[in-house]
Amino acid sequence: xxxxxxxxxxxxxxxxxxxxxxxxxxxxxxxxxxxxxxxxxxxxxxxxxxxxxxxxxxxxxxxxxxxxxxxxxxxxxxxxxxxxxxxxxxxxxxxxxxxxxxxxxxxxxxxxxxxxxxxxxxxxxxxxxxxxxxxxxxxxxxxxxxxxxxxxxxxxxxxxxxxxxxxxxxxxxxxxxxxxxxxxxxxxxxxxxxxxxxxxxxxxxxxxxxxxxxxxxxxxxxxxxxxxxxxxxxxxxxxxxxxxxxxxxxxxxxxxxxxxxxxxxxxxxxxxxxxxxxxxxxxxxxxxxxxxxxxxxxxxxxxxxxxxxxxxxxxxxxxxxxxxxxxxxxxxxxxxxxxxxxxxxxxxxxxxxxxxxxxxxxxxxxxxxxxxxxxxxxxxxxxxxxxxxxxxxxxxxxxxxxxxxxxxx
Amino acid sequence: xxxxxxxxxxxxxxxxxxxxxxxxxxxxxxxxxxxxxxxxxxxxxxxxxxxxxxxxxxxxxxxxxxxxxxxxxxxxxxxxxxxxxxxxxxxxxxxxxxxxxxxxxxxxxxxxxxxxxxxxxxxxxxxxxxxxxxxxxxxxxxxxxxxxxxxxxxxxxxxxxxxxxxxxxxxxxxxxxxxxxxxxxxxxxxxxxxxxxxxxxxxxxxxxxxxxxxxxxxxxxxxxxxxxxxxxxxxxxxxxxxxxxxxxxxxx
Ligand code: SF4
Ligand code: SF4
Numbered sequence: 001x002x003x004x005x006x007x008x009x010x011x012x013x014x015x016x017x018x019x020x021x022x023x024x025x026x027x028x029x030x031x032x033x034x035x036x037x038x039x040x041x042x043x044x045x046x047x048x049x050x051x052x053x054x055x056x057x058x059x060x061x062x063x064x065x066x067x068x069x070x071x072x073x074x075x076x077x078x079x080x081x082x083x084x085x086x087x088x089x090x091x092x093x094x095x096x097x098x099x100x101x102x103x104x105x106x107x108x109x110x111x112x113x114x115x116x117x118x119x120x121x122x123x124x125x126x127x128x129x130x131x132x133x134x135x136x137x138x139x140x141x142x143x144x145x146x147x148x149x150x151x152x153x154x155x156x157x158x159x160x161x162x163x164x165x166x167x168x169x170x171x172x173x174x175x176x177x178x179x180x181x182x183x184x185x186x187x188x189x190x191x192x193x194x195x196x197x198x199x200x201x202x203x204x205x206x207x208x209x210x211x212x213x214x215x216x217x218x219x220x221x222x223x224x225x226x227x228x229x230x231x232x233x234x235x236x237x238x239x240x241x242x243x244x245x246x247x248x249x250x251x252x253x254x255x256x257x258x259x260x261x262x263x264x265x266x267x268x269x270x271x272x273x274x275x276x277x278x279x280x281x282x283x284x285x286x287x288x289x290x291x292x293x294x295x296x297x298x299x300x301x302x303x304x305x306x307x308x309x310x311x312x313x314x315x316x317x318x319x320x321x322x323x324x325x326x327x328x329x330x331x332x333x334x335x336x337x338x339x340x341x342x343x344x345x346x347x348x349x350x351x352x353x354x355x356x357x358x359x360x361x362x363x364x365x366x367x368x369x370x371x372x373x374x375x376x377x378x379x380x381x382x383x384x385x386x387x388x389x390x391x392x393x394x395x396x397x398x399x400x401x402x403x404x405x406x407x408x409x
Numbered sequence: 410x411x412x413x414x415x416x417x418x419x420x421x422x423x424x425x426x427x428x429x430x431x432x433x434x435x436x437x438x439x440x441x442x443x444x445x446x447x448x449x450x451x452x453x454x455x456x457x458x459x460x461x462x463x464x465x466x467x468x469x470x471x472x473x474x475x476x477x478x479x480x481x482x483x484x485x486x487x488x489x490x491x492x493x494x495x496x497x498x499x500x501x502x503x504x505x506x507x508x509x510x511x512x513x514x515x516x517x518x519x520x521x522x523x524x525x526x527x528x529x530x531x532x533x534x535x536x537x538x539x540x541x542x543x544x545x546x547x548x549x550x551x552x553x554x555x556x557x558x559x560x561x562x563x564x565x566x567x568x569x570x571x572x573x574x575x576x577x578x579x580x581x582x583x584x585x586x587x588x589x590x591x592x593x594x595x596x597x598x599x600x601x602x603x604x605x606x607x608x609x610x611x612x613x614x615x616x617x618x619x620x621x622x623x624x625x626x627x628x629x630x631x632x633x634x635x636x637x638x639x640x641x642x643x644x645x646x647x648x649x650x651x652x653x654x655x656x657x658x659x660x661x
Contacts, residue, residue: 052561053501053518054526060442060515061522064506124501124518124562129481132498136482143480143504201474201510201635282654350512351448351465351631351652 005165006389015389025235030384037377040370044121047367053124055367062360063346067368068122070339071375073192074221075115076150077214077338078331080189081222082108083157083181090160090169090178096253099245100226102164103233103392107225109157110382112150118375142195149188156181161390169396189218196345203283204276204345213268220261221334224327227254231324233387238320244395255317262308262330269300269337286344289359295336303333411581412490413569414612414640415599416619416628417464419649421606424449424462428598428607432466435570435597437544437558441522442515444567445598450652463651464607466598467492467513467567468631468639475505475514483563487554490612490640491569494555499563506564510635514566517559536560545572570596574609582617583610612640 006012019030047055058066086104089097120126129147138144156177163174193211200206230249234240241249248254276287290296307326316322347359364372386392424447432438432445449462473492476484483498484505494505506514517538521527528539537558549572550557556572559565577584577594584595585608592600599607610619619642622628628642631651643651 053516054520056519058503058516059519059522060506061512064503064516124499124503124516126500128498129500129502132481132483132500136480136498138480138482140477141480141504143478143502147480195504198478199474199508201508201632201637346507350510 005391012389016385019384019388025232026384026387029232029380030388033377033380033384036373037381040373040377043370044367044374047370048121051367055365057363057365057368059360059362062349063343063362065342065346066362067339067364068118068371070335070342071372072115072119072122073342074335074338075111075118075375075379076192077189077218078221078225079108079112079115080153080185080215081218081220082111082225083153083185083222084219085222085226087178087182090175091182096248098395099242099248099393100230102161102394103229104222104226105157105161105164106386106390106392107229107383108222109154109161110386111225111379112154112157113382114375114379117378118371121371121374142191142198146188146191146195149184149191153181153184153188156184164394165390167394186215189215196342201283201350202345203281204286205341209268209272213265216261216268217265217334217337220265221331223258223261224330224334227258227323227327228331229383231320233393236320236324242393245393249320249323250318252317255311255323258326259308259311259317262304262311266300266304266308269304283348285359286347289347290340290344293340296340299333299336299340303329303336410488410613411611412613412640413574414469414490414610414619414642415466415569415596416608416610416622416642416644418606418608418622418644418646419463419651420644420646421604422462422464422649423604423606425603427601427603428464431597431601432567434543435545436556436568437541439522439527439539442565444513444515444565452650461650463643463649464598465511465513465631466641467569468511468637468641469569471638471640472636474508474510474637478504478508480504487571489575491571491574493568493571494564494566496552496555496559496563496565501562501564503564510632510637511639514564516564518562573597581611582614583608583619585618
C-alpha cells in the first residue's frame with residue numbers, strides 16, 4: 001500500500017472513494033464495513049421511524065438499559081484503553097511503544113465515535129442532550145461528568161492526532177496534550193464506572209471497584225484492539241511488519257502486558273462472582289442467573305482464561321496467529337462482559353408489577369443487534385479510512401531507527 | 410411551604426386496584442403503564458402461605474436518587490416536596506429508571522405492556538405519544554411538571570396529581586376527600602379509594618392528620634435501608650405488610 005496524505009478534505013474524500021476500486025486487506029475491510037454500515041443503519045433508521053424505540057426489547061418492567069448501552073460502554077472503554085496504550089510511549093516514555101502510538105490514537109478516536117453513534121441512536125432525544133446537559137449543570141449526576149470527561153477526551157484525542165499528523169511528536173505542547181488526555185481518559189472511564197458504581201439500589205454494580213474495573217478492563221480491550229489492528233494492517237503477515245514494530249509484537253513484552261491485564265480482569269470477575277454468590281444481600285440474585293448463563297462461561301473460560309494461558313505459554317505468546325486469536329477472543333469476551341454486567345445488574349425487578357418474583361428476562365431484539373452492527377462497522381470503516389489516508393504506522397524518526405537497529409542487532 | 414406526603418393504611422386496603430384505574434383515567438395512562446400499581450406478593454409456604462399486597466405510587470422521596478442521577482435536571486423536586494419530570498428537558502436516557510429503587514418510572518416508547526397497542530389504535534397527530542378518546546382538559550396539561558399525555562421518548566411517573574395538589578389553598582394541613590371544598594385538590598387515587606385507606610397531607614405540619622398517623626401508628630417506609638426516605642408511609646398494623654426486600658427467590 002502507498003500512503004499519500006490528503007491535503008484537502010476533497011482529496012480525503014477522493015482517497016476514500018478510490019479505495020472502493022483497490023484490492024488489499026484494508027480496501028476489503030473498507031468495502032465490507034461500509035456495506036454492513038449502510039445496511040444496518042438503514043434497518044435501524046427504518047425501525048426507529050416506524051416503531052420508534054419500541055423496536056427495542058428493553059422494558060420499564062425490568063431491563064431499562066440493554067445491548068445498545070452495552071455496546072456504547074464497550075466502545076467507550078476500548079477507546080479509553082487505546083489512549084492508555086498511546087500514553088505508554090507519549091507520557092511515560094516507554095519508547096518501544098512509539099510505533100503503535102499514532103495508530104492507538106486514531107483507533108481511540110474512532111471507537112469513541114462508534115460508541116457515541118450507538119448511544120445517540122439509543123437515547124430518546126440525542127439533540128436535546130446537546131443543550132440540556134450543558135445548561136442543566138447537574139454536578140451530582142455521574143452521567144453528567146461522564147459526558148464532560150468523554151467530550152474533553154475526544155477533543156484532546158483529535159488535537160493529538162492532528163499534531164502527530166503534522167509529525168509533531170516532541171514539542172512541549174504535544175507532550176502537554178498527551179498528558180492531559182491521559183488524565184482525561186482515566187477520569188472518563190472511571191466516571192463511566194461510577195455511572196453504575198454509584199447506585200446502592202443496584203447491589204451488583206455498587207462500589208468503587210466498578211470504576212477501577214472499568215479502567216483496567218478498558219486497558220485490556222484497548223490492548224487487544226491494537227494487536228488485531230497491527231496484524232490487520234500487514235495482512236496478518238508478520239514478515240511484512242517493519243522491524244521496530246516487529247520487535248514490539250514479537251518480543252515478550254506485549255504478551256506480558258497482555259497476560260497481566262487479562263489476569264487482573266479475571267481476578268476482578270471471579271472475586272465479584274464469589275461475593276455475589278456468597279452474599280445473601282437482597283438484589284444479588286442476578287449473580288445466580290449469571291452462573292446459569294452459557295455466555296458467562298464462554299466469556300470467562302474461553303474468551304479470557306484461554307487467552308491468558310496462551311499469552312503465558314512460551315511457545316505460543318510470540319506467535320502472530322495466537323496473538324491475534326487471543327486478542328479477538330478477548331474482544332468478544334469483553335463485549336459479552338459489558339452486556340452481562342449491565343443486564344444482570346438490572347435483573348432484579350424493583351417492585352415492578354405484580355407477581356414479578358424472578359429475575360426479569362431480556363434478549364436484544366433484531367433492531368438492537370443491528371445497532372451493534374452499526375457500532376462495529378462504523379469502527380471498522382473508519383479504521384480502514386485511517387489506515388489508507390493517515391499513515392497510522394508513523395512514528396518519530398529517531399525511535400524507528402533506534403528500534404530498528406535493536407531488532408537487527 | 411407544605412411537604413406533601415401520603416399515608417396508606419394496609420389494614421384498610423382491600424387490593425381492589427381502584428386507585429390504579431383512577432390514576433389511569435385521571436392521568437391518561439396507557440394500559441399497563443400503572444403510575445400507581447398495587448403489588449401482590451406471597452409470604453410463607455403452604456399451609457401457612459399468605460397473600461399480601463401494597464399499593465405503590467412514586468414515593469416522592471426526600472432524597473430522590475432519580476433526581477440525583479438525572480444529567481439534565483429534567484427530574485426535580487418542587488418546593489412543596491413533589492418529585493416531577495420536565496418533559497421539555499428529558500432526553501430519555503433512562504438513568505432515573507435504573508436508579509429508582511421502587512420501579513415507579515416508565516419510558517414512553519417500548520413494547521406495549523398490554524395488547525393491543527393503544528398508541529397505534531389512537532395515534533397522535535402532534536407531539537403527544539398518543540391521542541386517547543378520553544383525556545384531561547388541555548388547560549390542565551403541563552409538560553414542565555410531567556402532567557398530561559407525554560411526548561415520545563421521555564420518562565413519566567406519578568406526579569401526586571400535581572395539577573390538583575398545587576392548587577390547594579396554602580396552609581391546608583390535610584387534603585381530605587371527605588371535605589367537598591378540598592376534594593378537587595386531592596390526588597385521584599385518594600379520592601377514589603373506597604375503604605378510605607389513603608391519606609394525603611402536609612408532613613411538615615406536625616398537627617396534620619398524616620403526621621399524627623405516622624407517629625401514632627408507626628408508619629414505615631419501603632426499603633428504608635436505602636436512604637431515599639420516601640414521603641409515602643405505610644401503616645401495617647396487624648394484618649398488613651410491606652416486603653423488607655424485593656422478594657425474589659435467590660435460587661430460582
Ligand atoms: S420513588 Fe423513585 S421516582 Fe419516585 S422520587 Fe423516589 S427515587 Fe424518584
Ligand atoms: S430519562 Fe429524563 S428524567 Fe430520567 S435521568 Fe434521563 S433526562 Fe433525567
